Amino acid sequence: MFLHSLRRQRLPLALWTPRRLIATKHGVPDPMTGELMASTPDIQPNRVEIIRNTNPATPPPSHTLVFGHTFTDHMLTIPWNAVSGWGTPEIKPYGPFQMEPSATVLHYAQTIFEGMKAYRDEHGKITLFRPDMNMKRMNNSARRIALPTFNGNALLDLIKQLIRIDQHWVPKEPGYSLYVRPTMIGTQKVIGVGPPSEALLFVILSPAGPYYASGFKPVALYGTTEFVRASPGGTGAYKLGVNYAPGVLPQKSAAALGYSQNLWLHGEDHQLTEVGTMNMFVVFGKEDGSTELVTPPLDGMILPGVTRDSVLTLAREHVNGTKRLPNLPENLVVSERTVTMKEVKEAAAAGRLVEMFGAGTAAVISPVDRIGYMGEDVHIPTGEDGMGPVSRPIWTELVGRQWGSIPSEWSVPITE
Incomplete structure (x- = not known):
């Protein structure tokens, strides 16, 4: 009776097979x-x-x-x-x-x-x-x-x-x-x-083990314009295996030039997107005396990292007074916006580039000390231990919550 009904509806022959009927019926x-x-x-x-x-x-x-x-x-x-x-x-x-x-x-x-x-x-x-x-x-x-x-x-x-x-x-x-x-x-x-x-x-x-077994070591990035990690409407915002294999050759190319990771750039204006397999943050000193923590928006090209969200949440809690973090700048501004290499270079030349770091599950925070870009290096300040004035207090709070020394609802117990 059901097959007869399908024929009367003139559905494609593929739907008449018993296997297809079962799959369509059950989902x-x-x-x-x-x-x-x-x-x-x-x-x-x-x-x-x-x-x-x-x-x-x-x-x-x-x-x-x-x-x-x-x-x-x-x-x-x-x-x-x-x-x-x-x-x-x-x-x-x-x-x-x-x-x-x-x-x-x-x-x-x-x-x-x-x-x-x-x-x-x-x-x-x-x-x-x-x-x-x-x-x-x-x-x-x-x-x-x-x-x-x-x-x-x-x-x-x-x-x-x-x-x-x-x-x-x-x-x-x-x-x-x-x-x-x-x-x-x-x-x-x-x-x-x-x-x-x-x-x-x-x-x-x-x-x-710890990502930096012997202490933080700032990494050098190669601002790649030869390869593209993701594009609008693609799969950059998803954790798919297919996103990672194409990054191996660019990584080898960056290493051959003396850099640790790729800084993935997008578009004619060379927008900063991600660092290797991590989300990216830049800190600028503003002319009004404030400090701006910037990361690219979730525009479909950026992976919504858990560490990324944690960094933003901690910074915003500090700004709105929910939980102030010791040693984090008082006049902090948190932004999710586009950042270009032109802005980074100009900030570095003007002495307003405070720091840059990657954020991800493996490393948590990975500081950056230079970017190879269009034949020259853009140098980025780092603290005595490799971390800067924004990344250090956020990292301290974040790992404290991860390892349980700082009580947090983010920690989900498995054993007592």
């Missing part, structure tokens, strides 16, 4: 939003199956850790398909996946990821830092490339369970943490561009 991702067009089961933490690693490893000494090279004993996996929705979550031994060579992620880069950290305070309590923002951003990324969305609180519940199982991997030393990498990939076994009908969400954990 497939909308190609524009990534949302399911019909209801299917969401992630269900109470269904999790736990398979313990019978051959657990011994965490290495913390001082030997290299970022992203060491992984804990367990991982979380949750399959999805368009017919039955999210399947049974599993916490199981860390190990390789078995995947078809035709999986869409291998051909069309249908992959998204997040990066966040778990911290252990001096009393042994383990917390996550603002994980709700990571869940929100991951869903936004999923929508952008037509991967399935999910209940962020449900995934966070499972991530907490995973960390509790591997909690002995969270380093005890100050400055060390456990890096948490949630990832989703399209796994449909079809060579063809379109919303996948199968996907896999997984989470792995990696103990990590």
